[in-house]
Amino acid sequence: EVQLVETGGGLIQPGGSLRLSCAASGFSVSNNYMAWVRQAPGKGPERVSVIYTDGDTYYADSVKGRFTFSRDNSKNTLSLQMNSLRDEDTATYYCARRALGSHWYFDLWGRGTLVTVSS
């Protein structure tokens, strides 16, 4: 079955760190453009970071310098290392696959993992 499963969310204090993981099955993450997309409670989604097939990564300004997107081809997994967390990082974090072609819309999403930043 083609799916994405995120893990690693939880309650963390401001300034803390958390590492999210996303396990892919049914397809290869190394052959696809992948993304982390977050959704704050009651808000629309926001694209946080992307990784290209060549390994290049890009970040939203709101997380640049604090988050790191990486990929493990041997395990077919993605990770998002989140440092210096802020209250406004509270959201459900989804990993998502870019649809075939050259544009950033998403044809496969995981069920998400909730990150709550609060003291």
Next chain:
Amino acid sequence: DIQMTQSPSTLSASVGDRVTITCRASESVSTWLAWYQQKPGKAPNLLIYKASSLQSGVPSRFSGSGSGTEFTLTISSLQPDDFATYYCQQYNSYSSFGQGTKLEIK
């Protein structure tokens, strides 16, 4: 940044109704627009891409139209499974989503 504004925020309708949701972009996105359906606790599900192309497996009662700054998602005859929240996303310049339209049972 391109801002996406959906209307209405909430829509009450009955099974069998024809409903339309509007999405407006703060500047032209050509036809680089997608629509997603999201149910509580679930991931968004792609319905429409390139403004009017139906994603494989999506029922034909869903349709999209528009270009430039104004877009619509139409459900021709609401089914019980369609009550959910719908989001538009532009992907012409970086990426941004609308705030959502909650479709609820009247």
